[in-house]
Amino acid sequence: MKHSESPRQPAQYRRPPEKVQGRRSGLGMDVVENIFFGVVMVLIFVFAVVILRSAGSAWSLIGYSLVFWALMAYLALPRLHRTLTSIYVPSYFIGRTVTPDGLLGDPVNLAVNGSAEQIHTAMKAAGWTLADPVTLGSSWGIVKSSVTRKSYPEAPVSPLLLFGRIQEFAYQQEVDGNAAQRHHIRFWRCPEGWPLPGGGHRVQWLAAGTYDRAVGLSLFTLQVTHKIDADIDVERDYVVDSVLHAVPEAEVAVIEDFSTGYHSRNGGGDAVRTDGDLPVLQLEAVPVTQSVPAASDTAGAASAHPSSAEDVLKDVARRPFSIVAAWALMLVSALAFVADLFLHPTDITGEMDLDGLPEGSTTVVTTLAMGVVVVMLLAILFLAWRTFQGSQRSRLILIAMVTLSQVVQMAAFFQGGRPSAGALLSSSLDLLTVYALTSLSARAWTRGGAERARGEGAS
Known part of the structure; x- marks a missing residue:
C-alpha cells in the first residue's frame, strides 16, 4: 500500500468527543455507603481515644489500654486499610x-x-x-x-x-x-x-x-x-x-x-x-x-416457614455474620435500654423544666415521654428486623440514626468529664452495630435482598 508523503495533521476537535463527555449523576448509593463507611471508621478512632482518656488508676490504665488495642487492631486499622487499599491495590490478577x-x-x-x-x-x-x-x-x-x-x-x-x-x-x-x-x-x-x-x-x-x-x-x-x-x-x-x-x-x-x-x-x-x-x-x-x-447446608435457603429450631438456625446461619451480629447487638442494646427505662423512668424528663406544671401533670408528661421513646425503640427494632431480612433501605436508615446518635455521644464525651462505664458500654454496642452494618458483607447481603425476595416469591 502506498502511503502519502504529506505529513498527517493531528485531529482537531471543536468540542470533546461525545464518548468522553461525562454526565453528572445524583448522589449514588455507592457514595452514600462509602460516606457511612468512612464516618464509622473515624468514630472508632475517636472512641478509642475516649477509652484511653477514661483510665484512672494504674490497673484501669492496663485494662483500658487492652480495650484500646482491641479497637485499633480489630476495628479501626482494618477499616482504614480497607478504605486506602480500595484506592491503590489493583482489582485484577497480579499473582x-x-x-x-x-x-x-x-x-x-x-x-x-x-x-x-x-x-x-x-x-x-x-x-x-x-x-x-x-x-x-x-x-x-x-x-x-x-x-x-x-x-x-x-x-x-x-x-x-x-x-x-x-x-x-x-x-x-x-x-x-x-x-x-x-x-x-x-x-x-x-x-x-x-x-x-x-x-x-x-x-x-x-x-x-x-x-x-x-x-x-x-x-x-x-x-x-x-x-x-x-x-x-x-x-x-x-x-x-x-x-x-x-x-x-x-x-x-x-x-x-x-x-x-x-x-x-x-x-x-x-x-x-x-x-x-x-x-x-x-x-x-x-x-x-x-x-x-459436603458443604454446610447453612448456605442454602431455609424454608419460608421454619418448622423446627434447626430450620431457624439454618435460616439465621445463611446470613453474613455481620448481619446476625448487628441484629443481636441491637436486641441486647434495646433490652438494656428498656430495663433502664423502667428502673429509672425519671431520667427521660431529667432535662425538662416541669416545676411550672399543675399537680399530677408530671406523671402524664413522663408517661408521654416514655411512650415516644418506646415508639422510637420499636421503629429501630423494626428497621433492624427488615435489615436482617435483606432490606437495603432499612439498613441505611438504621445506620444514619445510630451514626447520628454516636456523633452526639462522642461530642458529649469530650465536653463532659470521665464517662461512666455504662455510657461506654452503650456507646460500644452502638458502634459495633453500625460497624457491622457498614461492612462489605452486610452491604452485599442487603443489595441482594430484592432478588432473594423475588426468588422466594416464585418458589
Missing part, C-alpha cells in the same frame, strides 16, 4: 491474594489441573489434612491449641481472596502436634476459560502455599496472627514433592519466570521471597477415591 482488609496477601505459587475430587484424593494421599472452615468454635479451638501447644490437625486457615472470592478449601500439616507451626495451602478455582497472564496458559486451580513458623502480631493491623517463613518457594516445592511421592499418576510442569523474582511482604507484614516460577500439578489421571466434602 497475589488479598486479605479481607484489602492488603496484599500471600503470593500465588502453585497451579493445578484436575477436579476438586482429584485434588482431595491427591492431598489426602500425600498426608495432608483438610482444614476446618472458619467459625467461632474453630477460631477458639486454634487459639486454645496455640496457647496450650496441643494438637489441632484440622485447625482453620484464615480467609484470603483471589478473583474476589475466599479459598474454596485449604489443606495443612501440623509440625510436632503444634498448631502454631504448620504447612498449609489454599486453593481457588479459576474462572471458566480464564488464561494466566503472559503466555496465555490455562489452568483450573491456583493455590498459595506457605509455612507458619510462629504466632505473633500483624505489622499492619496489630492483630494476633500466624507469621510465615519468608522462603515460600521451599513450601511450594514441598507441596509438589509430597504429592508426586504419594500419587504415581500425578505429574508436574513448570512455567518458568511466571512472575519476576521479588522480595515483598504479605498481609501480616511478613517478608516473602520467590524465584517467580509456577509449578503446575497435573492430576487429571488421578483415580478419584475422595469425594468433595
Whole structure:
C-alpha cells in the first residue's frame, strides 16, 4: 500500500468527543455507603481515644489500654486499610491474594489441573489434612491449641481472596502436634476459560502455599496472627514433592519466570521471597477415591416457614455474620435500654423544666415521654428486623440514626468529664452495630435482598 508523503495533521476537535463527555449523576448509593463507611471508621478512632482518656488508676490504665488495642487492631486499622487499599491495590490478577482488609496477601505459587475430587484424593494421599472452615468454635479451638501447644490437625486457615472470592478449601500439616507451626495451602478455582497472564496458559486451580513458623502480631493491623517463613518457594516445592511421592499418576510442569523474582511482604507484614516460577500439578489421571466434602447446608435457603429450631438456625446461619451480629447487638442494646427505662423512668424528663406544671401533670408528661421513646425503640427494632431480612433501605436508615446518635455521644464525651462505664458500654454496642452494618458483607447481603425476595416469591 502506498502511503502519502504529506505529513498527517493531528485531529482537531471543536468540542470533546461525545464518548468522553461525562454526565453528572445524583448522589449514588455507592457514595452514600462509602460516606457511612468512612464516618464509622473515624468514630472508632475517636472512641478509642475516649477509652484511653477514661483510665484512672494504674490497673484501669492496663485494662483500658487492652480495650484500646482491641479497637485499633480489630476495628479501626482494618477499616482504614480497607478504605486506602480500595484506592491503590489493583482489582485484577497480579499473582497475589488479598486479605479481607484489602492488603496484599500471600503470593500465588502453585497451579493445578484436575477436579476438586482429584485434588482431595491427591492431598489426602500425600498426608495432608483438610482444614476446618472458619467459625467461632474453630477460631477458639486454634487459639486454645496455640496457647496450650496441643494438637489441632484440622485447625482453620484464615480467609484470603483471589478473583474476589475466599479459598474454596485449604489443606495443612501440623509440625510436632503444634498448631502454631504448620504447612498449609489454599486453593481457588479459576474462572471458566480464564488464561494466566503472559503466555496465555490455562489452568483450573491456583493455590498459595506457605509455612507458619510462629504466632505473633500483624505489622499492619496489630492483630494476633500466624507469621510465615519468608522462603515460600521451599513450601511450594514441598507441596509438589509430597504429592508426586504419594500419587504415581500425578505429574508436574513448570512455567518458568511466571512472575519476576521479588522480595515483598504479605498481609501480616511478613517478608516473602520467590524465584517467580509456577509449578503446575497435573492430576487429571488421578483415580478419584475422595469425594468433595459436603458443604454446610447453612448456605442454602431455609424454608419460608421454619418448622423446627434447626430450620431457624439454618435460616439465621445463611446470613453474613455481620448481619446476625448487628441484629443481636441491637436486641441486647434495646433490652438494656428498656430495663433502664423502667428502673429509672425519671431520667427521660431529667432535662425538662416541669416545676411550672399543675399537680399530677408530671406523671402524664413522663408517661408521654416514655411512650415516644418506646415508639422510637420499636421503629429501630423494626428497621433492624427488615435489615436482617435483606432490606437495603432499612439498613441505611438504621445506620444514619445510630451514626447520628454516636456523633452526639462522642461530642458529649469530650465536653463532659470521665464517662461512666455504662455510657461506654452503650456507646460500644452502638458502634459495633453500625460497624457491622457498614461492612462489605452486610452491604452485599442487603443489595441482594430484592432478588432473594423475588426468588422466594416464585418458589
